[in-house]
Amino acid sequence: MTAHSLVCDAVCLERTDAAGDDHLLLDQVSARFEGGRIALVRGPVGAGKSSLVHVLGGLLRPTAGTISADGEPISRWVAAHRDRWRRRVGIVLQSPHLLPGRSALANVALPLVPRGGSMAELERIGRQRLAELSLEAAAKRPARELSGGERQRVALARALVAEPDFVLTDEPTAHQDDSGAQLVVGTLARAAERGAVVLIATHDRRVAESDPPKDVYQLDRGRLERKQ
């Protein structure tokens, strides 16, 4: 098992809103997220959890500081190379962002399509991931017909389908009942067990109270602090 690492060094993110006002969303964030363990980032709504996930996943470029993955300064890479970085990342956004007209299975297989293989092979892998999250019955249903909880689990299955080295999740237990939340955390724990860096950004107490061991961080007004 290869353990991976994701390191933030004095990362800042400043964004301008529609009214033209600047907001500091991440303020000198430094942390080292190790593979093999779950990193739990807690914080109230608006603390900057989503921004942290976006910056780590290469969806936004930090205003200052450096993000390194396995020693490579990925945040300084040019756009084309950052495309390739995202191929190593499985990401769950706060909103699932599924393709509404396509089936749950097709949505799950989406990250695999440009990597090759036949559609049959892609669907076989997709079905496995859906089964791990108790979504076998939803495989052929269009995403628009799924419940909120099912959509979020489909988004998690999609993030994990290519067995990425880095799994970044933003409120992955949203819309889940207790058993659903347990299933989500258990699935993420198995990803960590195979050496992936797994980060869960959430304000859901059930995640903090769940069994798998975690490195806990607190994010408040853009500043990240290691708790345990």
Added chain:
Amino acid sequence: MTSPRSGALLGWALGDLKSRPAEPLLVGAALTVLLAVAGTGVLISERAALTYERVLEQGPSLVLHRVDDAGRERPIPADESLSALRAVPGVVRAEGRGGEPSEAGDSTIDEILVDVFHAQEEAAIVPDLQLAVDWPSRIVTREEARTVMLRRASNRGSLLGIASLPAALAIAALMLGAGRARGDRRREIGLLRTLGWTTADLARLFGLRALVFGLPAAALGILLVLLLAVGPGSAAAEELVLGSSLLELEQLGVGATILAIAAVFAIVWVPWLAGIFWPVLRSAAADPRDLIDEGSA
């Protein structure tokens, strides 16, 4: 042979089109109609131009009419006029056409067809011909006739073809660059890039999606062009493009036909393909999060 990589992409592209069939059907129909209309117009005007050229080659160097002060055509006294014109140096033939014999025995004609020794003399000899007859005349040279006929051939046919260009651009802009479709596409690009698709992957997907309905649309459009411009529907199309014509139009050669269709095909497809690939290329340097946000706004 389809590579495994292309196989999955093609499968995905087909699934995309199946889940949203209205847009590709509409764009495919628009491409077919544009290609058929523009191609038919251009091919028929080319055929008309070729026909007029051959007719003029076989016709006289100049055609002379008698006119009154208001510019109306008048009967021409045949014998004295033809004699006078045949006496002009450089004239090798002067023949009357139309008209009728008069009761007094001196016949009249409607026009006189004149041939000169050298084609280069056609314009230069006009003043001599006007001086040779003692009535006001209007003389049309072969070059002037060619200009008038080619203008007539191209006016309606080529205008039909050229008018299709803004239509092609407008359809491309409407279908591929406006409103909700534009937002959906940016959101889709942002999502796919979030999930690890590179710009090259996106270009391949968008290209495959375009070809899946674009190629049948092109084939159907070209078939319609052939049917309307050179096949059984050409009589009706000639009437539409040229108005009533007594001439049977010459057929273009295979090479010229292919060239004309290829030119129209390029004119219709280039803006359309630009509309397909431009959003992908434009988004290459953008952050995926921004693309998703813009698309959702």
